[in-house]
Amino acid sequence: MSEREVLELLRENARYSTADIARMTDLEEDEVEAAIEELEATGVVCGYQAVVDWDKLEDERVRAEVELNVRLDRETGYDDISQRLARFPQVKALRLVSGDYDFDMEVEGDSIREVSQFISEKVAPVPEITQTVTHYVMTSYKENGIELGDGEDDERLSFSP
Amino acid sequence: MTFELSDRVQTVPPSGIRRFFEIAEERDDVISLGVGEPDFATPWAARDAAITSLEQGKTSYTANRGRRDLREAIADYVADRFDLGYDPDEEIIVTAGASEAVDLAFRAFVDPGDTVAIAQPSYISYEPGVIFAGGEVLPVSTDEEDDFRLTVEGLEEAGADEADMLVLCYPNNPTGAIMPAEDLEPIAEFAREHDLMVLSDEIYAELTYDGEHTSIATFEGMRERTIVFNGFSKAHAMTGLRLGYALGPADAIAAMNKIHQYTMLSAPTTAQYAALEALDSCESDVREMVSQYDRRRQFVLSRFREIGMDVFEAKGAFYCFPEVPEGFTAEEFAEEVLREQGVAVVPGDVFGAGGDGHLRISYATGLEDLREALARIEAFVDDHA
Ligand SMILES: Cc1ncc(COP(=O)(O)O)c(C=O)c1O
Numbered sequence: 281m282s283e284r285e286v287l288e289l290l291r292e293n294a295r296y297s298t299a300d301i302a303r304m305t306d307l308e309e310d311e312v313e314a315a316i317e318e319l320e321a322t323g324v325v326c327g328y329q330a331v332v333d334w335d336k337l338e339d340e341r342v343r344a345e346v347e348l349n350v351r352l353d354r355e356t357g358y359d360d361i362s363q364r365l366a367r368f369p370q371v372k373a374l375r376l377v378s379g380d381y382d383f384d385m386e387v388e389g390d391s392i393r394e395v396s397q398f399i400s401e402k403v404a405p406v407p408e409i410t411q412t413v414t415h416y417v418m419t420s421y422k423e424n425g426i427e428l429g430d431g432e433d434d435e436r437l438s439f440s441p
Numbered sequence: 442m443t444f445e446l447s448d449r450v451q452t453v454p455p456s457g458i459r460r461f462f463e464i465a466e467e468r469d470d471v472i473s474l475g476v477g478e479p480d481f482a483t484p485w486a487a488r489d490a491a492i493t494s495l496e497q498g499k500t501s502y503t504a505n506r507g508r509r510d511l512r513e514a515i516a517d518y519v520a521d522r523f524d525l526g527y528d529p530d531e532e533i534i535v536t537a538g539a540s541e542a543v544d545l546a547f548r549a550f551v552d553p554g555d556t557v558a559i560a561q562p563s564y565i566s567y568e569p570g571v572i573f574a575g576g577e578v579l580p581v582s583t584d585e586e587d588d589f590r591l592t593v594e595g596l597e598e599a600g601a602d603e604a605d606m607l608v609l610c611y612p613n614n615p616t617g618a619i620m621p622a623e624d625l626e627p628i629a630e631f632a633r634e635h636d637l638m639v640l641s642d643e644i645y646a647e648l649t650y651d652g653e654h655t656s657i658a659t660f661e662g663m664r665e666r667t668i669v670f671n672g673f674s675k676a677h678a679m680t681g682l683r684l685g686y687a688l689g690p691a692d693a694i695a696a697m698n699k700i701h702q703y704t705m706l707s708a709p710t711t712a713q714y715a716a717l718e719a720l721d722s723c724e725s726d727v728r729e730m731v732s733q734y735d736r737r738r739q740f741v742l743s744r745f746r747e748i749g750m751d752v753f754e755a756k757g758a759f760y761c762f763p764e765v766p767e768g769f770t771a772e773e774f775a776e777e778v779l780r781e782q783g784v785a786v787v788p789g790d791v792f793g794a795g796g797d798g799h800l801r802i803s804y805a806t807g808l809e810d811l812r813e814a815l816a817r818i819e820a821f822v823d824d825h826a
Contacts, residue, residue: 289736293808300812303743304736434480438465438473438785439458441565441614 348383349411457791473785479678484726490718507535531691539672539685545697551576558601561793582794589618612645612757615801619757629660645758647676682712782817
């Protein structure tokens with residue numbers, strides 16, 4: 281069960297040191313290290329990334345949520361289509377979803393032009409794709425469970441009973 | 442004109458932490474481990490319910506004892522969580538914080554000259570509360586060697602068998618001590634044997650990190666002599682909303698309500714809506730906060746051990762209570778670590794008998810700040826080794 285506990289802490293903050301994780305749990309530091317190794321080896325943890333508030337940066341980052349409708353045939357299934365799409369580095373996330381459309385795809389680029397071109401030239405022509413609807417992200421309020429913005433000051437008194 | 446202060450007011454000394462506020466003001470990089478309230482905001486669903494109630498104009502007084510639906514929700518909650526059975530109509534009163542409930546109890550049950558035994562170190566409001574009610578305080582100290590649990594020997598030593606009332610608070614502020622069932626049992630027996638009324642402040646009940654909280658009111662023959670206090674400040678992070686409650690036998694709650702109806706009328710209405718929602722839908726928020734506190738608790742205990750300061754294994758509330766290193770009184774340590782390192786802690790003496798030589802460390806603070814504060818304490822201890 282130690283892996284579960286370590287995973288929870290890494291999901292909270294992947295930069296916690298192994299020493300701090302050990303202090304926060306009943307585990308020894310080498311047990312924490314072993315748990316992390318196991319999580320990585322089995323592919324449960326497949327990467328670590330920063331959560332970014334792009335509005336705080338000068339350079340533009342264009343992101344779009346794209347709805348994709350597809351038509352399957354005897355030779356082609358969802359997995360085949362998803363593989364074709366997922367290999368493009370512009371595609372940051374790709375999920376099969378229930379509802380009005382089939383895939384939910386996140387695309388990122390340096391400009392609207394770049395993202396539009398990618399969708400019209402690389403995505404739309406895929407024969408099984410019958411429709412794309414692109415939503416450009418205008419503002420992000422929360423990413424990966426973290427509220428973006430300036431946060432609130434701690435207004436508590438420094439001493440209270 | 443000059444006001445002639447009443448003897449009762451004059452008897453109570455000024456707050457022991459006032460001075461520290463002023464020192465803290467002088468620096469702008471202070472990290473405070475002196476805060477006795479959650480660093481989390483009230484769960485959003487509860488705040489949202491409060492806002493909605495305001496939008497709907499629900500801003501009138503409520504029934505003196507609090508909204509009936511809230512009392513029912515409290516009855517269900519304490520039954521479910523702590524095995525406490527109280528009738529929402531007669532045995533529950535909703536108050537402006539547990540603070541008000543505690544004050545009501547002192548005023549309802551203490552006569553001038555009555556002796557009130559208080560298990561200490563303890564929350565600082567009980568003693569003044571007893572004095573304002575005209576009673577005499579009998580401190581009963583608890584010790585580190587007993588993990589700051591109250592013992593029958595301690596009660597006997599203090600002469601509590603002669604007292605009229607006993608006040609306890611577990612999980613404890615400031616020590617973080619808890620009282621498991623097997624330790625409470627003999628205390629219950631002592632109270633029955635010596636006919637003591639018991640006031641049990643269980644406001645930190647949810648913040649129990651080892652086993653389940655047990656209320657003294659659940660022991661045989663205790664319900665009829667006990668008032669239990671609880672509230673939304675700690676577990677539901679609602680300090681500023683000011684909402685608590687008391688549970689007790691019908692005639693006792695009626696007596697408390699007699700004072701409450703003239704002095705408070707009813708607890709804050711907006712807060713009652715928030716509280717109702719908190720009980721209705723915020724259990725997972727509470728669980729999440731408790732698990733955060735527990736991690737911080739283990740982090741802080743580990744760090745004190747690494748620093749070489751003795752600290753007993755606190756298992757409740759959001760405090761731990763390390764010993765100050767040799768060469769310092771608690772007061773000196775607290776003052777100097779604040780001046781030199783900008784870390785605010787509260788000296789244990791403030792909390793009464795048995796608190797000297799210790800510091801109350803609150804871990805109701807984010808991990809980043811805890812890490813930095815502990816590093817500064819470590820530097821301070823090294824500098825003065
Ligand atoms: C033990 C104890 N009881 C009661 C209170 C006051 O609670 P409330 O905000 O409900 O008045 C506190 C607050 O610090 C406390 O620590």
